[in-house]
Amino acid sequence: MKKLINRPADVVREMLEGIVALAPGLALLDTENVALRADLPAIADRPVALISGGGAGHEPAHAGYVGPGMLTAAVTGEVFTSPSVDAVLAAIRASAGPAGALLIVKNYTGDRLNFGLAGELAAIEGIPTELVVVADDVALSGLVPRERRRGIAGTVLVHKIAGAAAASGKNLKEVADIARSAASRLGTMGVALGSCIVPAAGKAGFTLGEDEIELGLGIHGEKGVERTKLLPADAIADRIIEQIVRDMKLAPGSSVALLVNGLGATPPMELAVVARCAVTALRSRGLRIERAWSGNFLTALEMPGCSISLLDLSEGDVALLDAETSATAWPRGGAVSGRINIVPAMRTAETEAPLGNAGSFDPQELRRIGLAVCDALEAAEPHLTELDSKAGDGDLGASMLRGAEAIRALPESAWINPANALVAMGNALRRAIAGSSGPFYAIALTRAGRHLGQSGRFSPEDFRAAFAIGIAAISEIGGAKPGDRTMLDALDPALRALEAADGKVSATEAWKQAASAAAEGARRTTDMIPKLGRASYLGERAIGTQDGGAAAVAIWMEALATSL
Structure with a gap:
């Protein structure tokens, strides 16, 4: 195993110190792995705080989404491990005021328990909280009920929408309702071309043959729901899109936001190819793409592969997605053309006159x-x-x-x-x-x-x-x-x-x-x-x-x- 780290036990704290060192708008709690906004107003004047997090290894999530217009604080556990109750409670105390805090978690038992209990303890202290759980993994649609599915990369879109709602001055219940609504209209599915290596483990969670891929995986280095032969990017993207569209019952004419997410080791070149495939697959099904992004949003260390997320847009979603934020990992923009703009290149005609004497050549x-x-x-x-x-x-x-x-x-x-x-x-x-x-x-x-x-x-x-x-x-x-x-x-x-x-x-x-x-x-x-x-x-x-x-x-x- 080769990794640019010091001691595996120190990697999370040192990572957060590096992130905060390069972001003047962020601060780090001294005793907990919590990144939060450094510009928070006085406690009494704070709007609804948005707090999310989970295990490390998903960077730029979650600390990369801390900033005005998105998260107020992010709590980071050890690699692929939920943060503790005390860490979450420390984040709530440090970032929330009387308006309360919305806790956004992905649907994993550890996250639900630790964030949920921290929210209960904060409420006893007088800080109202709401918990929103994201369960967007459509690959599990045939295995478990929707409320038991995993939360994966589509969670970032919930961060953006809820963050914009909170920044606009809405109260805790309103922000929570908006976040839950977005989470209910969200579908994601991933594909892996290989595994990743957790620093403390020192070896890959699974191995794939040169011609094998895993479809429908999570974000913790685990296997997917199906192992199959390597397919062209077009076929992979179309299969993922078909699964999401069918699960979400998206009808022709529906408007969606698209997120093509790298899992850590997939170059921008390949993500762009997948984005092209996804756009083609969506438009061939009569769906309107209002906003789209491609890049690393929620990774699994150095796993090669990607996921595709679709948000079935409702009234007001586009304005919230477009709202300003200074969170370092949010890519801005997102507007898409109605078609891929291809214009003819200017050419000068090359001579067609034959050179030399044709002679007797055949x-x-x-x-x-x-x-x-x-x-x-x-x-x-x-x-x-x-x-x-x-x-x-x-x-x-x-x-x-x-x-x-x-x-x-x-x-x-x-x-x-x-x-x-x-x-x-x-x-x-x-x-x-x-x-x-x-x-x-x-x-x-x-x-x-x-x-x-x-x-x-x-x-x-x-x-x-x-x-x-x-x-x-x-x-x-x-x-x-x-x-x-x-x-x-x-x-x-x-x-x-x-x-x-x-x-x-x-x-x-x-x-x-x-x-x-x-x-x-x-x-x-x-x-x-x-x-x-x-x-x-x-x-x-x-x-x-x-x-x-x-x-x-x-x-x-x-x-x-x-x-x-």
């Missing part, structure tokens, strides 16, 4: 050679990905795969002659591959193609010269030279082999010798210290792994030579 034969290169690059995708993952950013295999697909998609007119084919391939790769590979191959192929088009002879000497021009272009724009551990360490030996074979063997044999030289050059990069590119950041640690760019050159050179 377009089908040229395309066959091009597709042989595509076949080789597609087959090598896992190998290139592995190489690039060890000494780069891991995207080379995918880039070469996209390039091969772009070449396959070229029309037959692109293959009228080698000059035209090279320029067409260069333009296709420029559009298909970002990063560095696309521009390198694009400029090399287009310059080589233009040279052939100007000569119009297509002799072996012309092809060799075009090859040299393409290599020079790569060196010019990239700044690399042979020995820097780049693709040039395969291209340069290939060029020298072509030059050495001039007039001694057939053109076909010369290109086979060039391909062998490229393969040997790529193998030599295993012992080189990289001087350019991402691999250069590793220095000597890259030794022992072949350069991916050079390996790709060797692969397509061999395919080219054997197909001539």
